[in-house]
Amino acid sequence: MEGFTFDTRAEDLRHVWIPLTFKMSISKSQGLEISSWPEGxxxxxxxxxxxxxIYDLVVTVPHILDARTGGNLVAHIKVGETxxxxxxxxxxxxxxxxxxxxxxxxxxxEAAQFDVSWKVPGLLYYARRNYHTKYDLRIKNPIDASVLLTEASLARKQRKSHATFxxxxxxxxxxxxxxxxxxxxFVTLNQEEAELRSDGTKSTIKPSQMSVARITCVRGQGANEGVPFIDDYISTQEQVVDYLTQYSGIKPGDLDAKISSKHLTTLKSTYLKLRFLIDTGVRFVGHGLQKDFRVINLLVLKDQVVDTVYLFHLPRKRMISLRFLAWYFLENPHRLQVIG
Structure with missing residues (x-):
C-alpha cells in the first residue's frame, strides 16, 4: 500500500487520524497501489x-471504553445528498x-480521529465514489419465496394437531x-441497570436487552383472510431472565427444543420470512410496530406500515391501548363506521 499511511500525531501516539479519502489503482506491474487523496x-x-x-469514508464504528460498564459501540455515519x-x-x-x-x-x-486510550476504531467502511452511476444497484430480492412454505419445527414434542397456523x-x-x-x-435477557442521582432522578447505566420470542403473521385478504400463516416461537440459547408472561404469553419451556410443544424455529429462519415480506412490498398492520421492528432490528419503509398506535392517536393525547381499541371497535361493531 505504497503512499498510504495512517496519520499519528508525534506528540501523542495514542491519537490516530483515519484518512477520509484515498485512491486505489493497479500499477503497470499489476500491483495494488493505495495512496492518499484530497477530499472532494x-x-x-x-x-x-x-x-x-476513489474511496470515501462513510462509516466508522468506535468502541468507547468504560471500565464500569465494559464500554459500548457508537456509529458515525456520513449521510448523503439524497x-x-x-x-x-x-x-x-x-x-x-x-x-x-x-x-x-x-x-x-470526530468521525475520523481516534484516541485509543478511550476511543478505539472497531469498523471502518469506505465506499467507492460514483459507483452507482456505473452499476445497477437496485435492490433485488435475494430470498426465495420458499421460506414461507411448510417447514419442520425444532421442537421434539410439537405435533400437527398443535399447529396454530x-x-x-x-x-x-x-x-x-x-x-x-x-x-x-419479546422476552428479557438482561435487566436494566440504573442508578439514582443525588437529585432523585434515575440514570440508565445499561439498558435492558430484549429478544424476540414469537412472531405471528396473519393473512389480510383471500379465502383464508384472518388465518395466521406464520406463528414462530424463536429458539434461544441465551438465559432468559424474564419471560414477561403477563404480556407476552411466553412461558418457561416454550423456547426450549427439548420440551416445547410450539412451532419452534431459529431467529434466522423467521428473519428471512420477514425480510422476504418486506422486500416484496407488503403492508404490515399492527399495534406498536415501530417499536417491534426496532427491537427485531428490521428496517421497514413508512408506507409499508399501518400502525394503530398512531392511526388512532390525536395530537397531545396519550396513546390508546390495543385492549381499548379492540373493545371499542370489536365489541361495539356499530362504531366501526368512524374508521371511514
Missing amino acids: EELSAAEEEEGAS YHQRKEGVTHQQWYLFNDFLIEPIDKT IPLMVSEMPQAGDLMGLDAE
Whole structure:
C-alpha cells in the first residue's frame, strides 16, 4: 500500500487520524497501489481510463471504553445528498453520531480521529465514489419465496394437531401492497441497570436487552383472510431472565427444543420470512410496530406500515391501548363506521 499511511500525531501516539479519502489503482506491474487523496477532488479522465478509483469514508464504528460498564459501540455515519434534499430541500452531506439514546450531527474530524486510550476504531467502511452511476444497484430480492412454505419445527414434542397456523401455498404468495397482520412478543435477557442521582432522578447505566420470542403473521385478504400463516416461537440459547408472561404469553419451556410443544424455529429462519415480506412490498398492520421492528432490528419503509398506535392517536393525547381499541371497535361493531 505504497503512499498510504495512517496519520499519528508525534506528540501523542495514542491519537490516530483515519484518512477520509484515498485512491486505489493497479500499477503497470499489476500491483495494488493505495495512496492518499484530497477530499472532494475528482479523478482526471486519464486516471479513470487507467482504472483508478476513489474511496470515501462513510462509516466508522468506535468502541468507547468504560471500565464500569465494559464500554459500548457508537456509529458515525456520513449521510448523503439524497436524504437532505428530500428532507430539507438542500444538497449537502453531513456526518451524524448514532447511539442508543440520540442522533446528532458531528464534524467529520470526530468521525475520523481516534484516541485509543478511550476511543478505539472497531469498523471502518469506505465506499467507492460514483459507483452507482456505473452499476445497477437496485435492490433485488435475494430470498426465495420458499421460506414461507411448510417447514419442520425444532421442537421434539410439537405435533400437527398443535399447529396454530396454516403455511402459505404457492398460489397465495404475497404481492406488493397486500395487507398482513403482524404481532411480536419479546422476552428479557438482561435487566436494566440504573442508578439514582443525588437529585432523585434515575440514570440508565445499561439498558435492558430484549429478544424476540414469537412472531405471528396473519393473512389480510383471500379465502383464508384472518388465518395466521406464520406463528414462530424463536429458539434461544441465551438465559432468559424474564419471560414477561403477563404480556407476552411466553412461558418457561416454550423456547426450549427439548420440551416445547410450539412451532419452534431459529431467529434466522423467521428473519428471512420477514425480510422476504418486506422486500416484496407488503403492508404490515399492527399495534406498536415501530417499536417491534426496532427491537427485531428490521428496517421497514413508512408506507409499508399501518400502525394503530398512531392511526388512532390525536395530537397531545396519550396513546390508546390495543385492549381499548379492540373493545371499542370489536365489541361495539356499530362504531366501526368512524374508521371511514
